[in-house]
Amino acid sequence: MPALMHKPVTTIVAIALLGLLALVPVASEAFDDPFMLTLFTRIVIMAIAAVSLNLILGYGGMVSFGHAAYIGIGGYSVGILAHHGVHAAWIQWPLALAMSGIFALLIGLLSLRTRGIFFIMITLALAQLVYYLGNGAYAYGGDDGLTILKRSDFGGLIDLNHRPTLYYLCWAILVAALYFCHRTVNSRFGMVLQGAKSNDRRMATIGFPIFRYRLTAFVIAGMVCGLAGVLSATFTDFVSPAMMHWSRSGDLIVMVVLGGMGSLFGPLFGAVSFLLLEEILSGWTEYWKIVFGPILVLVVIFARGGIDGALSRGQAGALMTGIAAFFLVYGVHLVYEDAWIIPTLILAAAFTLSGLVWWHYRRKRVASTETAGGDHA
Amino acid sequence: MLEPVLQASNLVKRFGGLTATDDLSLDIREGEIHAVIGPNGAGKTTMIGQLIGELRPDAGSIRFLGQDITHLPVHKRSHLGIARSFQITSIFLNFTALDNVALAVQAHDGHSFRFWGDARRDAGLREPAMEALKQVGLAHRADVVASALSHGEHRQLEIAMALATRPKLLLLDEPMAGMGPEDSARMVAMLQSIKGSVTMLLIEHDMDAVFALADRITVLVYGHGIATGTPDDIRRNEQVRQAYLGDELEA
Numbered sequence: 001m002p003a004l005m006h007k008p009v010t011t012i013v014a015i016a017l018l019g020l021l022a023l024v025p026v027a028s029e030a031f032d033d034p035f036m037l038t039l040f041t042r043i044v045i046m047a048i049a050a051v052s053l054n055l056i057l058g059y060g061g062m063v064s065f066g067h068a069a070y071i072g073i074g075g076y077s078v079g080i081l082a083h084h085g086v087h088a089a090w091i092q093w094p095l096a097l098a099m100s101g102i103f104a105l106l107i108g109l110l111s112l113r114t115r116g117i118f119f120i121m122i123t124l125a126l127a128q129l130v131y132y133l134g135n136g137a138y139a140y141g142g143d144d145g146l147t148i149l150k151r152s153d154f155g156g157l158i159d160l161n162h163r164p165t166l167y168y169l170c171w172a173i174l175v176a177a178l179y180f181c182h183r184t185v186n187s188r189f190g191m192v193l194q195g196a197k198s199n200d201r202r203m204a205t206i207g208f209p210i211f212r213y214r215l216t217a218f219v220i221a222g223m224v225c226g227l228a229g230v231l232s233a234t235f236t237d238f239v240s241p242a243m244m245h246w247s248r249s250g251d252l253i254v255m256v257v258l259g260g261m262g263s264l265f266g267p268l269f270g271a272v273s274f275l276l277l278e279e280i281l282s283g284w285t286e287y288w289k290i291v292f293g294p295i296l297v298l299v300v301i302f303a304r305g306g307i308d309g310a311l312s313r314g315q316a317g318a319l320m321t322g323i324a325a326f327f328l329v330y331g332v333h334l335v336y337e338d339a340w341i342i343p344t345l346i347l348a349a350a351f352t353l354s355g356l357v358w359w360h361y362r363r364k365r366v367a368s369t370e371t372a373g374g375d376h377a
Numbered sequence: 378m379l380e381p382v383l384q385a386s387n388l389v390k391r392f393g394g395l396t397a398t399d400d401l402s403l404d405i406r407e408g409e410i411h412a413v414i415g416p417n418g419a420g421k422t423t424m425i426g427q428l429i430g431e432l433r434p435d436a437g438s439i440r441f442l443g444q445d446i447t448h449l450p451v452h453k454r455s456h457l458g459i460a461r462s463f464q465i466t467s468i469f470l471n472f473t474a475l476d477n478v479a480l481a482v483q484a485h486d487g488h489s490f491r492f493w494g495d496a497r498r499d500a501g502l503r504e505p506a507m508e509a510l511k512q513v514g515l516a517h518r519a520d521v522v523a524s525a526l527s528h529g530e531h532r533q534l535e536i537a538m539a540l541a542t543r544p545k546l547l548l549l550d551e552p553m554a555g556m557g558p559e560d561s562a563r564m565v566a567m568l569q570s571i572k573g574s575v576t577m578l579l580i581e582h583d584m585d586a587v588f589a590l591a592d593r594i595t596v597l598v599y600g601h602g603i604a605t606g607t608p609d610d611i612r613r614n615e616q617v618r619q620a621y622l623g624d625e626l627e628a
Contacts, residue, residue, distance in 0.1 A: 188483055188491040188499070195480050198469040205429060205463075206542055207455030207484035216490065 010311045014265035017272065021171060025164035037163055043275045044170040045231045050255040050267030051177045052224035057253065058262035059185050060217050061197030065120045066107065066127025067252050070100045070222045072134055072244030074229025079146045079239035089152035089160075093230055100226025101219050103130065108218035112211060115200075124246060134241035145240025152234055160234055170231050174268075177224055182264050184220075193217050194262075258299055260308025269307040320355030327351060380443060381406050382546055382576045383428065383459075388437035390423055390600075397423040398434065399600035405546065405578055410568070412579045412587045415597030421580045422464060424597070425550050428578070429461045430454045442545065455484065458545030462535040462552055464580075468523050474534055475519040478506035481541035509541040513567055529560035536567070540575070547577045553586055565589055588612075596620070 021044060028037040049071055056062040077096035086092065111122040140146045151160045160166050184190050196203050196210040203210045233239045242248075251274070259270025277295065281288035303310040310319050327348035381404040390398035397420040405411045413421055426432035428439060430451040438447045446454055469477050479502040483489060486501060496502060510516045513533040518526060523534065532552055539547055552568070553561045565586050568577070572590070581587050587594065588608045595605040598620045604611060611617055 184492045186495050186497065187493055188489040188496045188502075190492075191476070191480055191483060191496045192489045195469055195472075198471060199467055201431075202463070202467045202469070202538075203484075204451040205455060205461050205467075206481040206538060207452050208489070209450075209452045213489065 009314070009316060010263065010265055010308055013311055013316070014268060017268065018171075018175060021174075021272075022168075025167050034163075037167060039275070039279055041163075041167050041170055041235050042232075043272055044167070044174050045228050045235065046252075046255065046275060047268050047271035048170070048174050048177050048231070049225045049228035050252055050259070050271045051174070051181055052221040052228065053252050054256045054261065054263075054267040055181055055184070055193075055224075056214075056217050056221045057256055058260075058266065059190065059197065060193045060214060062112070062214065062218065063120050063253070064111075064123045064218075064221075064249075065246070065253065066123040066125075066130075066249050067221070067225055068244045068246070068248035069107075069127035069130040070104060070225035071229035071232060071248065072130060072239070072241065073100045073103050074226030075233035075239040075243055076134060076137075076140070076146075076229075077226075078152065078230050078233045079148050080140055082148045082150060082152075083140060083146060087150050087153045089154045089158075092152050093227075096230045097223050097226055100229070101223045104219045104222025105215070107222075108215045112214050112218060124249070127244065127249060128246060131241050131244050131246070134244065141240070143241055145238055145242070148233060148237045148239065151237065152230075166231075166235060170235075173227065173231065178264065178268065180224075185264070189213065189216070254296060258296060258306050260306030263305065263308040263312075266306055266308040269311075273307065316355075316358045318355075320351045320358060323351045323355075382442060383578070384440040385424075385428065386438050386440075388424070388427060388434045388439070390420075390427060390432060390434050397600050398427065401437070401597070401600060401602050403595060403602060403605075405576060406593075408573050408576055409592040410572055410577045410579055410590050412581065412591035412594045413597055414581070414584070414587055414594060419597040420600035421597055422550060423600070425461065425548050425578075425580065428548060429459060452484075455542060458543070459548065460539035460542045460544035460546070461548040462532075462539045462550060464550040464554055466528075466531040466535060468531060468534055468538065470524040471522065473520050473522050474510060474515060474526060474530075474537075475503065475506055477523055477534055478509050478537050478541045479503055481538040482506050482509075485542050506541055509537040512540055512571065513537045514563070529556055529563075532556060532560070532564065533567070536564075540571070544575055547575050549577055549579045549581070551580055551582065553581055553583045561586060 021040065024040040025037055028034060028040075049067070052070075053064065053067045056064055074096045077099045078092050081087075081092050081095065107123065107126045111119055111126065114122055134140075135143045154160065158165060158169060160169070185194070192203070192208055192210065192213045195208070196214060200210055229243070232243065255270035255274045256267050257270070258274055259268065260266030277292055278288065281291050285291075299306060303315070305312070307319065310316070327345075383403070383405040385401060385403040388398050388401045389396065399420075401420075401424060403411075403413075403424075413424065415421055423432065427434045430446070430449060430453075434447065438445060440446065441454070441457055441459060444457070446457065449457075469480065472480070476497070479496070479499075482502045482505045483496065507516060507519060510519055513536050515530060515533045515537060518530060523531070526534065532554075536549070536552060549568075553564055556564065561583060568579075568590055579587065579590060591608055593605060594608055594611045595602050596611060596614075596617050597603070603620060604614050604617050606614065
């Protein structure tokens with residue numbers, strides 16, 4: 001019951017976050033900061049990829065260490081078609097999804113017969129195969145990558161050259177992916193997926209041929225991730241093997257773990273915080289991973305279930321204060337630079353305030369439940 | 378005589394040099410509770426593994442309702458009507474009791490490639506699941522997360538999940554394992570209450586339970602069935618006394 005009572009907190013925070021994300025183009029315009037839009041377009045696209053990974057990793061227990069391959073496959077599908085003069089989105093996009101699906105089907109057919117560490121290694125190996133395929137594709141730039149000279153054409157319906165339009169398209173796809181994920185994990189299919197994660201032997205005994213369900217989930221996740229690849233290629237006008245390097249797959253796993261595996265909004269929280277941290281920390285030092293690593297370790301140790309877990313356990317106050325402290329330090333750092341200082345201090349103040357309010361509200365609620373318990377005793 | 382529900386003929390299963398199942402033949406008749414007893418390491422769980430399909434016998438055959446199922450995979454046997462409760466509790470710990478049973482119902486309600494509707498609001502799953510929980514006396518705990526249930530309740534949930542697949546044959550692998558006397562008595566009463574409606578193969582170390590429930594008993598020693606008969610036959614069987622039961626029955 002407590003889990004159910006706390007659940008809305010996560011949902012409220014997630015919806016607020018999605019609302020804030022919807023305002024990014026406006027803010028970018030207001031602060032006359034085009035980079036803000038660039039950064040957040042990337043964040044939203046990676047959040048879509050993380051949502052797709054969460055479907056198989058979080059809900060299905062399939063630790064795919066090659067998920068970035070589908071970003072590459074989706075991206076290259078668009079890039080190669082554009083290279084040959086095919087720009088119609090109605091051809092490019094469905095074909096990119098189909099290619100991602102076919103690759104996921106093949107990789108899934110091979111890898112899903114294994115479990116545990118073997119599954120991790122096989123997905124990694126097969127994804128590296130795709131990576132080297134891109135590296136060796138000299139006709140399409142090899143390891144230099146391939147520049148897309150003309151963006152996908154929706155026949156005047158959607159103008160992808162207009163940056164805010166592209167951003168809102170990504171945002172809408174993220175929201176759609178989250179809604180799809182929500183429906184799916186609570187459907188009959190989702191029950192099978194979660195059951196197979198928890199106890200696949202029992203699933204077979206009660207009569208489920210679980211392989212085909214896992215494979216279907218794997219293909220769906222691959223296709224959604226392929227869509228993220230399409231958006232990424234469109235946004236950067238560029239595809240290269242680097243986007244499917246194994247370390248990119250690792251990043252996706254980190255996003256899902258940081259945000260909270262097997263929770264609907266976990267990957268959203270994870271992608272936003274991972275990429276913001278990356279952006280900010282790498283602004284400080286080239287060796288930003290030295291700072292990021294310990295943060296990740298702290299989250300894994302102290303916040304089981306990641307950010308989502310902390311939120312639903314009512315540690316929102318602590319979380320807010322942590323973020324506030326981070327932005328304060330960042331603000332002090334910026335005093336010696338220039339830009340971003342005002343929005344950063346505003347964010348710090350906002351998080352401090354909401355952290356305090358949350359703590360106050362929570363203390364009152366704990367007190368009231370204690371008296372209620374006392375009455376019964 | 379009617380053809381037995383399940384007929385295992387001359388099963389052999391070897392693990393390296395160890396013969397875990399040694400020329401074992403077994404008939405299970407419609408409606409009976411057929412107990413299989415034997416000392417630890419007699420090959421009881423190996424036998425269940427072969428009947429359920431997790432293990433392939435090296436020789437011999439298994440027929441179920443007139444069909445050869447020796448090479449059928451686990452999930453297909455489930456759809457023919459073979460269900461199993463596990464010796465070591467094997468449930469979905471992060472689901473509620475009702476979710477657990479509803480999943481078992483779902484397995485036998487067409488394919489599960491349904492991506493949209495909320496499975497937890499599906500009366501077609503929830504109602505039969507609730508029925509199965511009532512059958513084992515767990516209805517009042519339906520909405521409790523399985524990890525919060527007691528050991529005895531886990532064992533009951535095991536049976537409910539097996540029953541929810543509407544089996545024709547229920548393989549019970551030590552349903553009373555680790556239970557206190559009270560829970561054991563409740564489990565015996567529950568099995569007694571469903572006796573006749575479903576054929577059962579019972580593996581159990583609790584001899585009081587076995588002799589209270591079983592219509593027939595097979596004694597397994599070193600993977601070989603040394604005797605099959607009514608509880609009275611088994612009590613009187615000299616070979617069985619020597620091999621296994623010993624003083625236990627004289628007391």
